[in-house]
Amino acid sequence: MSTDDTGRPGASTPAAGGGTVGIKQVAAHAGVSPGTVSNVLNRPERVAAATRARVEQAIVELGFVRNGSASTLRAGHSSTIGLMVLDLANPFFTDVARGVEDVASERGYAVILSSSGESDEREQRNLRVLAEQRVRGVLLTPVGDEGGNADRLRDRGVPVVLLDHPTPRANQCSVAVDDVAGGELAVTHLLDDGARTLGFVTGPPGLRQCADRRRGALRALRAACLGRDVLREVSVGAMNARAGQEAARRLLESGAPLPEAIFCANDLLALGVLRVLLQAGVKVPTDVALIGYDDIEFSAAAAVPLSSVRQPTYQLGRIATELLLEECDESGGHAHQQVMFQPELVVRESSRAAADDRESNSA
């Protein structure tokens, strides 16, 4: 090992096994009081340059690392925020997470990333862990629509910003994308392309994302003077590719003819559907047109490039985090905001009728 010692030869053990090195040890080493060390760490401007230099040197010499627990205990809250998403394996949420991490680390906060797996019970359990950790605030994509878990946290004095979840309530911040508009966009596009019978593949109907996109789809039908009976719905238990495969199998095995176009509540679902359709020899988009939602990176590279509805994913994470930190940092004057983005249609091959030139995007 590299015996890297300070000035004295062979004397000081550099932060190794022995007694933990805390603020006290640093203070002793630098010949000041613990309070001064604390000041160097937290309000460097209050301590004379010479003293500060001495303390800083002691810190590196001893390899001191501040004890976050003590800090948190004393302050009543940590400099950590929690991020709870529905599904970490969904690129949509990892993109959001990137936005969150970027802003948080710019502002000196750490992020505890957590996933509810679309289970209310896991959401509750993981939120409890966050509460125990005394996180400064929480970004939450709730699985249920009631918001009970969020309320409980807020009652405990933990700021919560709803992520990818709009709210009419004025007493909380939320950042979301208009999923009703998105669903309408998707289905209107399918209808414009000439589809007369439709399928809707969706996850748990309890998920707000699913419910809203469905409402949008229905609204598009109404606008086209079609009954909701032209929409065949298949609901599966999750929103991943495996579930999408199951949905497609169900459609195929039902005996009924396939709809002319299928709207999936999610790109992951759509990818799963696409795969099973192709394996079954169904041509996309000739036999069945297909559109997903989220426009994850892989959609453009799919067997048949997938049409989708794009959301400002990264921005979603950034804005939400900025709102949360604003609510945390500013002592009094914080006005709750409900931010709503608009989604954007991305047409690719999977839903492009033979003679259709007015697609909006091809990059």
Next chain:
Amino acid sequence: MSTDDTGRPGASTPAAGGGTVGIKQVAAHAGVSPGTVSNVLNRPERVAAATRARVEQAIVELGFVRNGSASTLRAGHSSTIGLMVLDLANPFFTDVARGVEDVASERGYAVILSSSGESDEREQRNLRVLAEQRVRGVLLTPVGDEGGNADRLRDRGVPVVLLDHPTPRANQCSVAVDDVAGGELAVTHLLDDGARTLGFVTGPPGLRQCADRRRGALRALRAACLGRDVLREVSVGAMNARAGQEAARRLLESGAPLPEAIFCANDLLALGVLRVLLQAGVKVPTDVALIGYDDIEFSAAAAVPLSSVRQPTYQLGRIATELLLEECDESGGHAHQQVMFQPELVVRESSRAAADDRESNSA
């Protein structure tokens, strides 16, 4: 403030805004001493059933949530482990993370998920945060090969298990997949299919994964009595699809003829390469065969289903976590282990020569 007293009826504010409810308030409410409440929380068997019931009731009535910082401070370590991966947007790592989370939550540990983005500096900064949080242990996929960051942590008494990174050193645990074998598998397959000129698209050469897979590729060449000059290497700065696209563009624009087969260090890279090749009118696998690495879910659904090298991803996370927790929990007797899995070739259309029947997998 809410004068929240114990037995009086209608007086108790249920954990709302006012004074934080701690172990003391619970004790008062239940008519016991704080020590007993602590015992109920940590060694329930030591407290009489009746008392325990009373305390537990008080806990729910007051909505008590244990203060993790105080707990950690007192105990010297938290019940949290850190997981640091190279890239959260890579499905390979989210799969690993799932394995980690599953084991950790089974054992009552929480996971702080963190990503270095393949940057040594971010790795160091984030590890420091973990150290401040006094995590019980760390699962680390190091970006550099030196292991200096890991050593520093271990010197501070934090157990570290290397994840997706083998080590010859006997003083630490590691869990990995044999990437040299994997690289050899991939390139041998390409050669068997008749390719005589090869391309290798790789990320930063400093990444062990890249270096090892490259070594495997070279070994396969040697075994086939070919010089390393038949291997054209393209190295890009990251291991995602965008970087893959850049690599493909570089290959196309170089003027030189394309290699007959391309091995990508990563499925994400491969998907990027595939996309650009197809856009340029290059037929896969007819003109160029392609194989990736990791066998992420999307590879099977790609425009041309992607051959790949499969790793036991979820298991990787599980085993690593079990080793880490064993090292944390057991006081003395823990024998360090270096676990090495073997990868598996998955042949799909992207590398299937016209008349080739002995593919190993098609599900």
Next chain:
DNA sequence: CAGCGGGGTTGACACGTTTTAATCCGATGA
């Protein structure tokens, strides 16, 4: 009946940091 043992409970201290009020010291102005 005294002594004993043991399960159940208590009280008090320690963990490492932040913060507040108090102290110290050198310099400035009268």
Next chain:
DNA sequence: TCATCGGATTAAAACGTGTCAACCCCGCTG
């Protein structure tokens, strides 16, 4: 020369929990 002032530093008191030795009570044994 002395009082004053202000910046730099310090001592001490929290924060909420875990632990450990001490203590109490009760039933049992001799």
